[in-house]
Amino acid sequence: MTDTSEDWRSLLTRWSQEWADARAAEVAQGEPAARDEEPLRTRRLGFPAAPEERIRALEERLGTRLPPSYRTFLAVSDGWRHAGGFVWLLAGTDGARWHEDSAGLSEYFPGELDDDSTPQDHLLAGMWGRALQLDVESDALYVLLDPGDVDDAGEWAVYTWAPWHADHPTRYGSFRTFMDAMYREFHHLEVSRAERTGSVFANATTRAQDAAVDTARLDALAGRYEQAAATLAEAVSYGRPRAAGLRDQIRRLLGETYMVYFHGLADDPVYVPEVVPVLLAEHVRTGRDGGLPPQSLPGASDAVRATADGILRQLREGTYRYTAEGPFGRAVEEAREQARWGETDAAWHTLRAALPEWRPLSADHLAPIGLCADPLLGPLITQERGRELLATPRAGQPGNTPPPTADLDPPGLAWAADGDPGRPRDAYRFLLLEGVAPTGLPALIGADGTTALDAPATRREAWRLPADAPDSAPWADLARMAVGRAGPGWSFAFEPRPRGRFDEQRFTSPALAASAVTGARAVTVWSQPATGHRPAVFHLSVARNGEEHYALTTDGTTTTTRGPVPESLLPPPGTLSQEDGLRRAERHVLEALAHHLAVRLPRFALTHSRLHTVLTRPWNRPPGPGEVYLTVRIVPGSPGREMRS
Structure with a gap:
């Protein structure tokens, strides 16, 4: 990651202009907050650059040299407004101060240390007393630069924590890493705001991310799933609407279930037969009673909910069967017949051979994810086989077929x-x-x-x-x-x-x-x-x-x-x-x-x-x-x- 003055200037200028454009619609409906009047007028969230002597004066006051990325930032903008959604003013040379555990948080994070405590636990234990506090105005969110957690480049780690977060502090490797994350958080929150209000949040950054999502989709279908997953993870951090639903398909086939909701797909009638059974199968597997989990179909129509209720009933009764069209669908039926009599390796061979013939339901469908919900075929999709499935080119995309994974059954008795x-x-x-x-x-x-x-x-x-x-x-x-x-x-x-x-x-x-x-x-x-x-x-x-x-x-x-x-x-x-x-x-x-x-x-x-x-x-x-x-x-x-x- 570059960290020159020009690189900082490019990021901060882009951020300021996108923020001002996003606020324009709100301003048209009422007066802006007092803190926002100047940045809206100037289209600048930052402040004039701090001269070198001002930065040195801060270092003399603190008794230490500042980490490189924060020092370079100050030389471009002496502070920052709206760092993400919960820090309204970030310290420049005037506002930075030692935290000195002013809130007594060292008692709680990480708690008492013992022989099983990790090096990170020990770092966190001393962080509250030695860190530099950068939040000046915030929604009770602490932003702390830790001089005791330093990398080879001399960068200090940043820790953030808020009492409403209900979790341990979040760590960022440097001040630049923290600011990049806050820029992405700004984008993510603006996408959510646009969805709620029916407004549009579009700019060069959103268009570039959406183009990257399109590329990632083709990469995934061609078997380049690791590259696709990395691209989609970045797009998810920007809040791009399609990215999470695509990435969740990759995550589920890799064996992940935590926070896998197939955003935007589960309540779409086109994708319901493929992704809703997977969500509900996990609901049944974990022994939860009651009807549909509330987070799974937030915007579903009555017809979609009725379909989901039927799928849930089939899963609980053990009668659910995954189906697909064409040659792959015929392979699914053959594989199920093999699996029901214990020939699970043969069943996987049947599915694997037919994977190139699989076709998506529509544009945002990456793989036969519904297999995971089938009572007989789902257990076949181990993590290794999930990787093999994802690495196999599908939907007519060119690519290299991966070597087969080893069979799971030993021979004999x-x-x-x-x-x-x-x-x-x-x-x-x-x-x-x-x-x-x-x-x-x-x-x-x-x-x-x-x-x-x-x-x-x-x-x-x-x-x-x-x-x-x-x-x-x-x-x-x-x-x-x-x-x-x-x-x-x-x-x-x-x-x-x-x-x-x-x-x-x-x-x-x-x-x-x-x-x-x-x-x-x-x-x-x-x-x-x-x-x-x-x-x-x-x-x-x-x-x-x-x-x-x-x-x-x-x-x-x-x-x-x-x-x-x-x-x-x-x-x-x-x-x-x-x-x-x-x-x-x-x-x-x-x-x-x-x-x-x-x-x-x-x-x-x-x-x-x-x-x-x-x-x-x-x-x-x-x-x-x-x-x-x-x-x-x-x-x-x-x-x-x-x-x-």
Whole structure:
């Protein structure tokens, strides 16, 4: 950033003239404020330049040399009026004075320092007592130059704070940076004023910013989203009407949600189908009750609000579906079908390949932002994929296609042995059924009366669904399992954190009955880490034609087998004597099983997306003569436990 006298003169002249032009309409309707009479007459917000001897006299009075940008400013204008919207008079050589913590603010910002305090906290703690105060007349806004916060060029940081701001002081790297920000604030406030009054605020600066917004739009469509985002951020700081709505689309696809409102688009009937679902999906995700959030549709018509109410209802019921026109719309439908069965990487590949065919709804539409609201496709848009989407040329714009991001799902089954990163390893169990589509699973493994799959649900949502059939026996260990495709010719049913516990004496897998119907292989895996006095256990069994073909069970010290277990599935000798040996053995079995059957489980879909679920038949046999079950079950939504025997 340049900081010569000529550069200051250019900025201050432009600012003064734009301010005077903006006030002209107000003056025509009444008398200007007394403080504004002279700057309106002279079209100058500043004052005559301070001669060098006057600046030196100020430095002698203060006992220090002034920072470069403030010193150069004084040599052009000895003070300033209307620095932004809340400082009416900024100090020149007469008004600058040491603040000396006159308001006692050091007690509150940053508060008490401790070992966790940052260097910035320590700087702020001493700032109030050593800073130079520049605000002379303001709306209770402090403007402080801090000689203790100095950069390599000798510039002092500027801090601003007002009691009505309800936040920590705002820092600017130099006086010039502060004044540039105040110039942009003036523009932003004038745009808001023009919108309220129906007036026009237009000049060379606004026209240049609007031209930059047009360029940024084309850059974004061509995949140059970082360049576009920077241009739009500057235009937003000037308050340009289109800039925020465009920039919010980029921000949301990068995973940002704070203060993302799609300004100017959310209440426009053209864009409602694309951006309103994204706003309302976040409203639903954060668990807010009630109707539309008041800030989302400030100027919407009754028709737009009625449409939004319908979208909100669909989102809460889980029936919302994102749609698009043309080839990209067809890819959306194909990708949704892949995602609903756990093939989330394939679904992303489908969307990515079709991105060049995407077309905007109108001029201010940058990307298929509505994908973020789709219950099945939204989870696919991670931050990395959002960047890939934005970097892919769209709408017929020329550009370079970025390299693809890495797939999210590891191959095979072994990842299940590791659990979720950063969490204790949980129990899990799953079934693999050969020659069956996921839609056929309710008839094969479903509890009595189950005829169809339940709607797709996240893992947390599935945990809240009923885990018992209405007429199930109190001893029955039914499972609420997510289902999907496990590879060519295979389906899976997976339950994290089973409510029941593995007991080989009473265990019976739903896979047995399923294999009797299909005649094909049906695999059961149950992993249970050690808890309390209960040892860890890992079980694998394969059934065919209604009979167990082979099985393997280990508790960490011994391994028992039944039937002709393939040698490749057996844990290597000595594995169980090593530290963490059971997990090593479990990983070995899962890796070998995945290779043997050419199957996989979709980790991302099971942990971050939505899958159909089914309530299975019991995983244990009924009590025999003289046997009694005592069951303790945690009832979802209940603070206590339900005990039945």
